[in-house]
Amino acid sequence: MTTTEAPAEFIEATLDLPVRYIDRSRAHYLSLGYDNPYQWAHNLDVPFTPMKKPVSEARIAIVTTAAPYKPELGDQGPWAKYNADAKFTRVYSTPIDPAPDLRISHIGYDRKHTSAEDVNTYLPLQRAKEAAAEGRIGVLNERLYAVPTLRSQRLTTERDAPKVLDHCREDRIDAALLVAT
Amino acid sequence: MLGCGKDIVESAGVPRFVFSDFPLGNSCGKPFDLESQRGILGTALDLLESARSPRTTVQTPYRWAEDAAWKRDFYRLDLTPEQIANARAEMDKQKATLAAKLSAD
Numbered sequence A: 001m002t003t004t005e006a007p008a009e010f011i012e013a014t015l016d017l018p019v020r021y022i023d024r025s026r027a028h029y030l031s032l033g034y035d036n037p038y039q040w041a042h043n044l045d046v047p048f049t050p051m052k053k054p055v056s057e058a059r060i061a062i063v064t065t066a067a068p069y070k071p072e073l074g075d076q077g078p079w080a081k082y083n084a085d086a087k088f089t090r091v092y093s094t095p096i097d098p099a100p101d102l103r104i105s106h107i108g109y110d111r112k113h114t115s116a117e118d119v120n121t122y123l124p125l126q127r128a129k130e131a132a133a134e135g136r137i138g139v140l141n142e143r144l145y146a147v148p149t150l151r152s153q154r155l156t157t158e159r160d161a162p163k164v165l166d167h168c169r170e171d172r173i174d175a176a177l178l179v180a181t
Numbered sequence B: 001m002l003g004c005g006k007d008i009v010e011s012a013g014v015p016r017f018v019f020s021d022f023p024l025g026n027s028c029g030k031p032f033d034l035e036s037q038r039g040i041l042g043t044a045l046d047l048l049e050s051a052r053s054p055r056t057t058v059q060t061p062y063r064w065a066e067d068a069a070w071k072r073d074f075y076r077l078d079l080t081p082e083q084i085a086n087a088r089a090e091m092d093k094q095k096a097t098l099a100a101k102l103s104a105d
Helices: A008-015 A021-031 A125-133 A153-170 B006-012 B034-050 B081-104
Strands: A059-064 A092-095 A143-146 A175-178 B016-019 B056-059
Touching (some): A021 B006, A059 A125, A059 A153, A125 B034, A143 A153, A175 B034, B006 B016, B034 B056
Parallel strands (some): A059 A143, A059 A175, B016 B056
Antiparallel strands (some): A092 A143
């Protein structure tokens, strides 16, 4: 199919471009009859801190949006439908040994093409443990942190992000890997 | 940051971004595929050291599938009226569940 033949809404597939989620979610919300499409975060200033030591000597933590599996909260996958009951509302931390059972059924990922059968697609814990064992990471922090996804920029920036920063400082980590889902 | 939603992450702005052009939910690699999972984590660790300024994006080289047809399917805009009604009912339910959780918090 050529560009001119392709329906505009399929342009990413036709040209193999990154999907324009902001445009598409906005159009989707409007098509459902909501008159207030989600306002995605847009920051003009972005912080940056250079690493002060090599990763092979650094303490690295993982930050996830995944939720602890709780059988009483309904189907949490793999292949689970979107499950708002499985959402958590507060930042938590959890030890990485033994590996916690964390799921993403509470997040709006691509359910047609994503099964969430393999935790390593959304939580790089096992791969990071291997990297630490190989010496590529100095120390993998003994606990990971999780941030709730509440569709509120205010809660994320004013309440939850400072809490994660507190944890990072308590644990004296040098860098964090944030995994978006 | 490891992610698959390029426009969302770049609009928010992060210091360092490892972008994989996969369906949402696969920021750390393809299922049961050690090569992409190791490669993406390795790219993230490399980027911690190599980035020199904020908003540095690196795209990983892995492909989700031979063609890009999967990119049509998220939030499709060619829904029938019945599908729209179902989607609206489902979204209203999700919003109510979240609102109840937040008010009970």
